[in-house]
Amino acid sequence: MGDEQLPRLRADARRNRDRIVAAAKTWFATHGPEAPTEEIARSAGVAPGTLYRHFADREALIRAVAVDNFDHAIAEANAAVTEEASAWDALVRILRQSQELRLSFRLLTAYPHMHAVLKKERNADQARRHMVDLLDRVVRRAQAEGTLRTDVGTGDVAVMFALLAHPLAVEQSATAQLASERCMALLLESLRAGGDHDRLPGQAIWPDQITDDATAPPDGPLDG
Amino acid sequence: MGDEQLPRLRADARRNRDRIVAAAKTWFATHGPEAPTEEIARSAGVAPGTLYRHFADREALIRAVAVDNFDHAIAEANAAVTEEASAWDALVRILRQSQELRLSFRLLTAYPHMHAVLKKERNADQARRHMVDLLDRVVRRAQAEGTLRTDVGTGDVAVMFALLAHPLAVEQSATAQLASERCMALLLESLRAGGDHDRLPGQAIWPDQITDDATAPPDGPLDG
Amino acid sequence: MGDEQLPRLRADARRNRDRIVAAAKTWFATHGPEAPTEEIARSAGVAPGTLYRHFADREALIRAVAVDNFDHAIAEANAAVTEEASAWDALVRILRQSQELRLSFRLLTAYPHMHAVLKKERNADQARRHMVDLLDRVVRRAQAEGTLRTDVGTGDVAVMFALLAHPLAVEQSATAQLASERCMALLLESLRAGGDHDRLPGQAIWPDQITDDATAPPDGPLDG
Amino acid sequence: MGDEQLPRLRADARRNRDRIVAAAKTWFATHGPEAPTEEIARSAGVAPGTLYRHFADREALIRAVAVDNFDHAIAEANAAVTEEASAWDALVRILRQSQELRLSFRLLTAYPHMHAVLKKERNADQARRHMVDLLDRVVRRAQAEGTLRTDVGTGDVAVMFALLAHPLAVEQSATAQLASERCMALLLESLRAGGDHDRLPGQAIWPDQITDDATAPPDGPLDG
DNA sequence: CATGAATGAGACTTCATTCAT
DNA sequence: AATGAATGAAGTCTCATTCAT
Numbered sequence: 001m002g003d004e005q006l007p008r009l010r011a012d013a014r015r016n017r018d019r020i021v022a023a024a025k026t027w028f029a030t031h032g033p034e035a036p037t038e039e040i041a042r043s044a045g046v047a048p049g050t051l052y053r054h055f056a057d058r059e060a061l062i063r064a065v066a067v068d069n070f071d072h073a074i075a076e077a078n079a080a081v082t083e084e085a086s087a088w089d090a091l092v093r094i095l096r097q098s099q100e101l102r103l104s105f106r107l108l109t110a111y112p113h114m115h116a117v118l119k120k121e122r123n124a125d126q127a128r129r130h131m132v133d134l135l136d137r138v139v140r141r142a143q144a145e146g147t148l149r150t151d152v153g154t155g156d157v158a159v160m161f162a163l164l165a166h167p168l169a170v171e172q173s174a175t176a177q178l179a180s181e182r183c184m185a186l187l188l189e190s191l192r193a194g195g196d197h198d199r200l201p202g203q204a205i206w207p208d209q210i211t212d213d214a215t216a217p218p219d220g221p222l223d224g
Numbered sequence: 225m226g227d228e229q230l231p232r233l234r235a236d237a238r239r240n241r242d243r244i245v246a247a248a249k250t251w252f253a254t255h256g257p258e259a260p261t262e263e264i265a266r267s268a269g270v271a272p273g274t275l276y277r278h279f280a281d282r283e284a285l286i287r288a289v290a291v292d293n294f295d296h297a298i299a300e301a302n303a304a305v306t307e308e309a310s311a312w313d314a315l316v317r318i319l320r321q322s323q324e325l326r327l328s329f330r331l332l333t334a335y336p337h338m339h340a341v342l343k344k345e346r347n348a349d350q351a352r353r354h355m356v357d358l359l360d361r362v363v364r365r366a367q368a369e370g371t372l373r374t375d376v377g378t379g380d381v382a383v384m385f386a387l388l389a390h391p392l393a394v395e396q397s398a399t400a401q402l403a404s405e406r407c408m409a410l411l412l413e414s415l416r417a418g419g420d421h422d423r424l425p426g427q428a429i430w431p432d433q434i435t436d437d438a439t440a441p442p443d444g445p446l447d448g
Numbered sequence: 449m450g451d452e453q454l455p456r457l458r459a460d461a462r463r464n465r466d467r468i469v470a471a472a473k474t475w476f477a478t479h480g481p482e483a484p485t486e487e488i489a490r491s492a493g494v495a496p497g498t499l500y501r502h503f504a505d506r507e508a509l510i511r512a513v514a515v516d517n518f519d520h521a522i523a524e525a526n527a528a529v530t531e532e533a534s535a536w537d538a539l540v541r542i543l544r545q546s547q548e549l550r551l552s553f554r555l556l557t558a559y560p561h562m563h564a565v566l567k568k569e570r571n572a573d574q575a576r577r578h579m580v581d582l583l584d585r586v587v588r589r590a591q592a593e594g595t596l597r598t599d600v601g602t603g604d605v606a607v608m609f610a611l612l613a614h615p616l617a618v619e620q621s622a623t624a625q626l627a628s629e630r631c632m633a634l635l636l637e638s639l640r641a642g643g644d645h646d647r648l649p650g651q652a653i654w655p656d657q658i659t660d661d662a663t664a665p666p667d668g669p670l671d672g
Numbered sequence: 673m674g675d676e677q678l679p680r681l682r683a684d685a686r687r688n689r690d691r692i693v694a695a696a697k698t699w700f701a702t703h704g705p706e707a708p709t710e711e712i713a714r715s716a717g718v719a720p721g722t723l724y725r726h727f728a729d730r731e732a733l734i735r736a737v738a739v740d741n742f743d744h745a746i747a748e749a750n751a752a753v754t755e756e757a758s759a760w761d762a763l764v765r766i767l768r769q770s771q772e773l774r775l776s777f778r779l780l781t782a783y784p785h786m787h788a789v790l791k792k793e794r795n796a797d798q799a800r801r802h803m804v805d806l807l808d809r810v811v812r813r814a815q816a817e818g819t820l821r822t823d824v825g826t827g828d829v830a831v832m833f834a835l836l837a838h839p840l841a842v843e844q845s846a847t848a849q850l851a852s853e854r855c856m857a858l859l860l861e862s863l864r865a866g867g868d869h870d871r872l873p874g875q876a877i878w879p880d881q882i883t884d885d886a887t888a889p890p891d892g893p894l895d896g
Numbered sequence: 897c898a899t900g901a902a903t904g905a906g907a908c909t910t911c912a913t914t915c916a917t
Numbered sequence: 918a919a920t921g922a923a924t925g926a927a928g929t930c931t932c933a934t935t936c937a938t
Contacts, residue, residue, distance in 0.1 A: 010938075013901055034258065036928065047903045052930060152410075159403045160410070163387050175433045178426045179383045185424050186376070186384070190414035200409050202402040209399045237918065261912060271920045276913065458917075461922055482706065484907065495924045500909065600858075607851045608858070614838045623881045626874045627831045633872050634824075634832070638862035648857050650850045657847045685897070709933065719899045724934065 017054045019044040024065050033062055063121045070127035073101035077134050087138050088147035094138070095161060095184060101131075102165040132158065136207050149193045155205025160187055241278045243268040248289050253327060257286060287345045290328060294351035297325035301358050311362050312371035318362070319385060319408060325355075326389040356382065356431050373417045379429025384411055465502045467492040472513050481510055511569045518575035521549035525582050535586050536595035542586070543609060543632060549579075550613040580606065584655050597641045603653025608635055689726045691716040696737050701775060705734060735793045738776060742799035745773035749806050759810050760819035766810070767833060767856060773803075774837040804830065804879050821865045827877025832859055 009017060023043035027035035037058060041051040055061040077094050084090040094101075118124040132154070139157055142148035164184060247268035251259035261282060265275040279285040301318050308314040318325070342348040356378070363381050366372035388408060471491035475483035485506060489499040503509040525542050532538040542549075566572040580602070587605050590596035612632060695716035699707035709730060713723040727733040749766050756762040766773070790796040804826070811829055814820035836856060 010899095010901070012937080016901080034928095037930085038928070048930080049904065049932085050902055053901070057930075152406075155399075155403065156406055156410075159407055163390060163407065166387060166390050175379075175429065179379065179429055179434075181425045182376075182380055182429070183383055183387065185422065186380075186414040187411065189422050190410040195419050198409065198413050201405045205399065205403055205406070210403075234918075240919085260910085272911095272913080273915085273920055273922095274918080277918070282912075458920095458922070460916080464923080482907095485909090486907075496908085497910080497925065498923055501922065505909080600854075603847075603851065604854055604858075607855055611835050611838060611855065614835060623827075623877065627827065627877055627882075629873045630824075630828055630877070631831055631835065633870065634828075634862040635859065637870050638858040643867050646857065646861050649853045653847060653851055653854070658851075682897080688898085708931090720934080721899055721901095721936085722897080725897070730933075 013054075016044070016046050016050055020046060020051055020054060020061070021064050021068050024061050025068065028062070028065060033058075037061070059117050059120070063117060063124050066118060067121070067123045067127050069101070070124070070131055074127065074131055074134060076101070077131070077138075081134070081138060086147060087141035087145055090138050091142055091148070091157070092188060094135075095164065095188070101161070132207050132210070135161075143193075147193055148191060149197060151197065151200055151204055152191060153204030153206040155207060155210045157191070158207075158210060159205070160191070237278075240268070240270050240274055244270060244275055244278060244285070245288050245292050248285050249292065249327070252286070252289060261285070283341050283344070287341060287348045290342060291345070291347050291351050293324050293328035294348075294355055297328055298351070298355050298358060300324060301355070301362075305358070305362060310371060311365035311369055314362050315366055315372070315381070316412060318359075319388060319412070325385070328389075356434070359385075360431050367417075370417055372415055373421060375421065375424055375428055376415060377428035377430040377433075379431060379434045381415070382434060383429070384415070461502075464492070464494050464498055468494060468499055468502060468509070469512050469516050472509050473516065476510070476513060481506075485509070507568070511566060511572050514566055515569070515571045515575050517549070518572070518579055522575065522579055522582060524549070525579065525586075529582070529586060534595060535589035535593055538586050539590055539596070539605070540636060542583075543612060543636070549609070580655050580658070583609075591641075595641055596639060597645060599645065599648055599652055600639060601652030601654040603655060603658045605639070606655075606658060607653070608639070685726075688716070688718050688722055692718065692723055692726060692733070693736050693740050696733050697740065697775070700734070700737060705730075709733070731789050731792070735789060735796045738790060739793070739795045739799050741772050741776035742796075742803055745776055746799070746803055746806060748772060749803070749810075753806070753810060758819060759813035759817055762810050763814055763820070763829070764860060766807075767836065767860070773833070776837075804882070807833075808879050815865075818865055820863060821869060823869065823872055823876055824863060825876030825878040825881075827879060827882045829863070830882060831877070832863070 020040065024035075024040045027040045027043065037051055038048050040061075041048045044051070051061070055064060076097060077090075080090040080093040080097070081087075084093055118128065135158060136154040139148065139154045143150050164180075164187065244264065248259075248264045251264045251267065261275055262272050264285075265272045268275070275285070279288060300321065301314075304314040304317040304321070305311075308317055342352060359382060360378040363372060363378040367374050388404075388411065468488065472483075472488045475488050475491065485499055486496050488509070489496045492499070499509070503512060524545060525538075528538040528541040528545070529535075532541055566576065583606060584602040587596060587602040591598050612628075612635065692712065696707075696712045699712045699715065709723055710720050712733075713720045716723070723733070727736060748769065749762075752762040752765040752769070753759075756765055790800060807830060808826040811820060811826045815822050836852075836859065
């Protein structure tokens with residue numbers, strides 16, 4: 001899903017590459033995108049030089065992690081679509097289960113210039129579009145089956161996903177877990193078809209509006 | 225509000241301190257909480273030594289910025305409570321207008337150990353509690369006046385605030401602005417009293433649960 | 449001569465700067481232009497950070513050393529012109545004595561892109577032109593006094609200086625010393641006015657031809 | 673001449689060895705003796721491991737390049753001696769034409785410990801002596817035929833060769849080419865027998881004095 | 897023999913913080 | 918109280934060389 005284009009690697013090199021990405025994913029998740037490459041290498045059980053043989057610099061590593069996250073997220077989303085009885089259930093499952101997707105979003109918002117970084121690699125941008133396409137199909141099907149209110153678009157849903165993917169400041173505790181679930185429940189309730197809905201401002205937002213380059217993010221981790 | 229306890233400063237020292245906090249606020253907002261102190265000092269028009277005369281280390285500076293943010297946010301929230309006709313309207317206004325509050329929340333989620341950091345300084349922790357108290361009053365009043373559903377607590381509302389305070393990855397464009405407003409509208413709709421509500425998981429979350437030390441964040445910027 | 453434009457430095461900073469340049473001069477002379485900056489700093493009795501406070505990178509340090517060399521070389525040449533009875537004697541003394549000039553040339557030919565590097569700093573380029581001007585006056589005076597053959601130009605003389613400034617591969621031994629002196633003697637003999645001279649190829653080379661950018665050096669230490 | 677002692681190599685190995693030496697010669701000439709071995713290998717179309725199968729380390733590669741240079745230079749010098757009418761003409765041709773000789777001298781003066789390095793390999797040292805012997809014969813013959821002044825020795829001539837082998841800092845331009853030719857003409861004029869000659873300092877320098885270990889260079893590229 | 901992945905020492909540079917002026 | 922120079926600990930990245938495939 002993002003790796004077919006890599007030149008064939010020798011088995012040991014491939015294994016090292018995978019271990020480095022896995023270690024980086026953990027370090028980025030726990031210590032942010034500035035986590036020391038040396039520590040990442042150590043966690044992966046390789047020397048620093050090996051990390052740099054596979055990834056030219058920190059950015060390349062971040063891109064690789066992001067692509068990997070998106071790949072897994074897409075796989076999870078596909079499974080949800082395939083296995084759930086209704087599009088609505090698929091949507092709920094995607095929202096609830098995608099830890100990988102969540103990590104992607106965290107990385108996305110924590111690293112300055114992240115969009116620019118991702119654009120540098122075909123894989124990364126493709127993965128993003130792929131995810132959006134998938135979400136778009138689910139949204140339209142949910143509206144067709146009458147479970148999702150029809151005055152929201154895929155873009156609206158994506159924005160909500162992005163918000164919910166953010167870590168709560170208190171996330172690890174039991175309260176945080178509960179808070180997160182309650183928040184999701186409230187959001188899902190507001191998306192559900194039926195009942196009286198307020199008129200939302202503007203028009204529904206669809207994928208073409210969020211895929212557009214015009215929506216490039218600002219400059220900085222807190223704004224980006 | 226958070227600064228009464230500071231020793232009297234000479235006028236010029238006071239001015240320097242203020243300029244440093246202002247510069248830091250800008251740098252933290254645009255370049256994250258790791259922004260170089262030297263740059264912050266330069267922006268403030270002082271030498272690095274001066275910055276460190278006022279703030280023992282980076283953390284102290286972050287605390288000062290947070291306190292400053294909270295002070296402003298509290299002032300804005302007070303104005304909302306005073307000037308709006310209903311508690312609901314005050315809530316909406318707080319959510320929509322408080323740029324300072326938004327920045328506070330961003331800082332809160334972007335910096336590792338932020339809770340621990342804030343706790344180190346009486347001022348900072350007090351400001352946070354002050355803000356929560358204020359929100360609590362508004363929430364209870366809104367429930368009393370019948371505009372806010374009663375199965376949510378102040379903690380739930382705070383979590384939503386925190387979520388909405390996050391920048392959308394697309395925030396700068398017109399679409400992003402619209403997306404943000406639509407998202408807020410959906411959230412507010414879900415908080416509004418009336419209609420049929422799904423049963424939310426667990427119990428309502430109230431201030432004591434989010435002020436509790438048990439909710440301390442884990443170790444890392446993305447999780448914290 | 450190359451340092452008037454520096455902002456006033458505090459006395460201690462000035463002293464450190466000078467010690468760093470002196471240490472760098474020694475290291476470059478003995479270990480080439482890739483000598484470790486850390487060692488240079490250690491020799492100067494400062495920490496690496498101090499070296500980098502004064503010189504943004506290795507290139508800047510090399511430029512500073514080159515400027516310093518040229519400054520000293522110019523001073524020596526000026527002394528020769530002032531103190532020697534004839535322009536010819538001044539020429540001989542300049543050729544024989546200018547250790548600093550010799551070091552400049554070594555650096556010049558040992559470091560890739562050296563000309564480009566020097567051009568980056570106004571001081572460096574100015575010093576070079578200054579030196580050429582000085583040499584030009586001596587050459588013309590020697591020709592006017594009838595001691596230097598008139599079919600050579602300042603450019604020719606400069607080229608010979610440059611050649612002689614190169615280290616002989618055997619330079620440190622007694623033989624090398626002698627070889628160097630005999631070589632100089634032969635060269636000076638060929639420059640001396642009087643007797644029958646072969647027709648030299650082309651025309652005399654004057655300063656405008658060697659100051660011209662068109663004569664930029666090739667890419668590399670052995671060709672440059 | 674320098675390679676008879678090598679063990680027989682398979683045809684492909686032999687071809688690889690030759691390509692590596694050729695690539696190294698180019699890289700050393702353009703980027704100095706510290707040129708990355710990996711780049712040299714790439715230019716030669718082999719993997720780094722192959723380079724190290726043929727040459728134990730960087731020094732061995734440098735020696736191989738030097739031997740190769742000397743071999744070619746000797747062949748050219750032999751041709752000059754054979755084909756030119758007088759020893760003087762042979763001397764002039766050797767000086768003017770031997771690009772390989774020039775490169776040998778450059779490498780010799782650019783690399784630290786070069787003499788020590790060459791001495792480590794029988795081939796390299798033999799090639800150097802061979803070249804000196806050849807030059808010695810030409811010098812003596814030229815003096816015998818009355819075209820070379822008799823107060824200079826082979827060592828003096830070799831030193832001049834070494835000097836002229838250095839690149840002029842301006843070598844690439846038309847002016848540089850001319851300057852080089854004029855410089856050679858002046859030097860040759862000073863070597864020519866006839867006319868009044870100044871007394872040169874010391875005694876003529878002969879091969880035994882420059883082959884002597886006592887002339888070993890100091891420690892560093894700029895002095896060596 | 898060739899390959900090219902892995903190593904790991906070490907270079908350069910940055911920056912939070914201290915301290916002499 | 919302010920200044921800004923100095924420090925030195927990290928961190929990133931390179932590359933000569935080794936070694937498993």
